[in-house]
Amino acid sequence: MRDILPPESGRWRRFTAVFADVVEAAGYQQVIPPLLEDLGVFTRIGDATDVVTKEMYDFVDKGDRRVALRPEQTASVCRAFAQHRPPVLPWKVFYSGPNFRYEKPQRGRYRQFDQVGIEVLGVDDPMLDVEVIALGWEFYRRLGLQQVSLIVNSLGEPDDRGRYVEALRVHFEAAGEELTEQSRITLAKNPLRVLDSKRGPDQAFIASAPQIADFYSGDAAGHFDKVQAGLRALDIPFTVEPKLVRGLDYYRSTIFEFQGGTFESAQNGLGGGGRYDGLVEALGGPATPGIGFALGVDRTLIACDDEGCFPAVPLELDAYVVDVVGGLEAVAITSELRAAGFTVDRSFENRSMKAQMKQANRSGARFAVIVGQTELTEGTVTIKPMGPGDQFNTPRTEVATMLASIQNDPQDT
Ligand code: AMP
Numbered sequence: 001m002r003d004i005l006p007p008e009s010g011r012w013r014r015f016t017a018v019f020a021d022v023v024e025a026a027g028y029q030q031v032i033p034p035l036l037e038d039l040g041v042f043t044r045i046g047d048a049t050d051v052v053t054k055e056m057y058d059f060v061d062k063g064d065r066r067v068a069l070r071p072e073q074t075a076s077v078c079r080a081f082a083q084h085r086p087p088v089l090p091w092k093v094f095y096s097g098p099n100f101r102y103e104k105p106q107r108g109r110y111r112q113f114d115q116v117g118i119e120v121l122g123v124d125d126p127m128l129d130v131e132v133i134a135l136g137w138e139f140y141r142r143l144g145l146q147q148v149s150l151i152v153n154s155l156g157e158p159d160d161r162g163r164y165v166e167a168l169r170v171h172f173e174a175a176g177e178e179l180t181e182q183s184r185i186t187l188a189k190n191p192l193r194v195l196d197s198k199r200g201p202d203q204a205f206i207a208s209a210p211q212i213a214d215f216y217s218g219d220a221a222g223h224f225d226k227v228q229a230g231l232r233a234l235d236i237p238f239t240v241e242p243k244l245v246r247g248l249d250y251y252r253s254t255i256f257e258f259q260g261g262t263f264e265s266a267q268n269g270l271g272g273g274g275r276y277d278g279l280v281e282a283l284g285g286p287a288t289p290g291i292g293f294a295l296g297v298d299r300t301l302i303a304c305d306d307e308g309c310f311p312a313v314p315l316e317l318d319a320y321v322v323d324v325v326g327g328l329e330a331v332a333i334t335s336e337l338r339a340a341g342f343t344v345d346r347s348f349e350n351r352s353m354k355a356q357m358k359q360a361n362r363s364g365a366r367f368a369v370i371v372g373q374t375e376l377t378e379g380t381v382t383i384k385p386m387g388p389g390d391q392f393n394t395p396r397t398e399v400a401t402m403l404a405s406i407q408n409d410p411q412d413t
Contacts (some may be wrong), residue, residue, distance in 0.1 A: 001112040011312040012114070015143075015297060016096045019116040022139045026131065028094040028118050033076035035098070039066040044282045045075045045250050049190075055101040069100035074250075074292055075279065077119045082285025089122030096297075108267040108299045117273070119292035121280060126223045129254045129275065129291055130230030136258055136271060136293050137236050143300070144309030147261025148270060150236065153244040154224035155192075155252050156216045158277065164215040165191050175205045195243045211242050220253065227254050250276040254291070260299070262306035270303055271295030317365035319403060320386075321346040322356040329371040333381070333399060337369075340400040361386060366407070369399060 004012055020030070039058050046052040051071045058068035070076055073095050081091060096116040103109055118135065120128055133150065140148045155161045168191040172179060179187065180199045187194050195206055216224070231238050238256075246255050255274030273293025280288040304310040319342055323330035330346040337344045345363055347356040353372065360368040370382040370391075381399050383406070384391035394402040 002110060007312040007314045010315065011301065011310070012297065015301065015310070016116060018142050019096065019139055019295075020094065022142060023094045023118050023135055026092070026135055028092045028135075031077060031080060031093040031095050032097075033070070033073060033080055033095065035069055036067050037070055037076055037079065039068045041075050041079045041283065042068055042071060045078075045279055049193075051101060055103055057100045057102060071101045072099050072294060073097070073115065073117060074119060074276070074290075074294065075283070077292070078121070078279040078285070078290065079283045081121050081288065082280050082283040085285070090128070091121045092118070093120075094118045106267070108263065108296075108302055110298055113299075114297035115271075115294040116297060117271075117292055117294035119290060121288050121290045124275075124289035126226035126254070127230055129223075129227045130234070132273070132291050132293060133227075133231065133256055134234050134236060136273075136295060137234075139295070140258065140270075140300075143304055145260075145300075145303055145307055146309075147307060148303070149259050149261065150231075150238040150256060151241040151244055151259065152227070152231075152238050152254065152256040153212065153241050154216065154220060154227075154254055155245070155274075156212060156220040158252055160212075160215045160217050160220050161192075161252055164210065164212050167210040167215070168192065168194065171209050172205060179205060192245045195245050206243065209243075213242055223253060246272055246274060250279050252277055256293070258295070260303040260306070262303060263299075267299070269296070270300050314364065316343065317345050317363050318342040318407065319344045319367045319369050320360040320363045320365035322353070322360055322368050322370045323347070324350075324353050324356065324370075324372050325376045326350070329376065333369060333371070337400055337403065340404070342400070342403060367403065369403075 042052050042056060056068045056071055058066060061067050077093060077095065094117065096114065098112050098114050100112055102111060105111060118132065120132065137150065156164065169187065172183070172187050172191055172194050178201065180197065180201050183194050183197050183199065183202050186197070194202065195209065197206065244255060244257060246257065251274040253275040255272070257272035258270045259268045260270045271293055273291070275289065275291045277289055279290060280286065319337060321330045321333050321344060323346065327350060334344045334346050345365070347359050357368065365386055368384045368386060370384060375381050375393070379396050380393045381396055382391050382393055383402060
């Protein structure tokens, strides 16, 4: 778990703001689920995944309830849907915030990490899949990322998926002891996840495994064709990856992943999502189709660093107030300028003119607003550009107006 300090923290805030801009423009509204849920919310959705079985921060609280810090937010959103039954469908929502997984920490993998994401509940239409994927794509474009690639797959309808999983089981069981021990354990729980293995000895068996496309029903194949047609209509480049399965168990039909171009392959997932059915039902609501994605904030920002886009920028001050007549002038001037919309800081502890000017310089402010004995007597302030340009006097009452007029073009002074 990490501290996010300035100026990096400012970048996090802008990241979420850009995300909100992109998805609000498509009618998504924010939900803020709690960080802590009843353990059952997560065990009911994925008892065959590492995320749920091994990596959860779960504990018994003071009221003897088994609770868990959320490892992801789709389950919480579905729990909220089942609980509140929003009357208007589709329910289009977005979220942002931290999740917790007890994973082995490394670059791009933390035990507390943030995600932004969207979920849409109540509509089963391939064009919605296209909208959801396109919003993720647009968000990366807005960050300035050029090297993100999109891979898509379909897991078919639940029946297709069921028959496919059975075929995989037969296929991998035939490999016997030649499959790695970890994969044999995975096989017993969820044969699909064996396809996720990056371990060398498993690769030959993964390469020769049955393909999901051979198990699609007509409906599933039609749905997936329409999704691909929609992506092509939007000129969004993608690759169909028949072995893409995704970490959580609840997916069906369309699934997708955004991958960064600058990472090791085990860590290149910037985000992903897909369709899920049965999740709302498992959490006590009516049968409801759903689709969504979650994008990893930590990892996407590493991708931004690698690609040199969406940088962290230090806070920019418009003015720094230097007061060598006791400090009360600075109280009044900072308050007045801040109320007028300027970003303003000041010196404290009655330092000398020289020391305060040094602070003004270091602050990166564009202008110093200086009050000394002469200014106080005359009812003026001195405005000194911290870059090129000459300092000048202006009436104390006009400091905000003057700053506004010189801000865009200091040459006017
Ligand atoms: P998931 O919820 O597992 O589908 O993950 C979606 C995205 O969240 C991934 O593509 C990563 O970018 C990010 N993510 C998942 N787990 C972690 C983690 N432990 N640390 C940092 N980012 C993560």
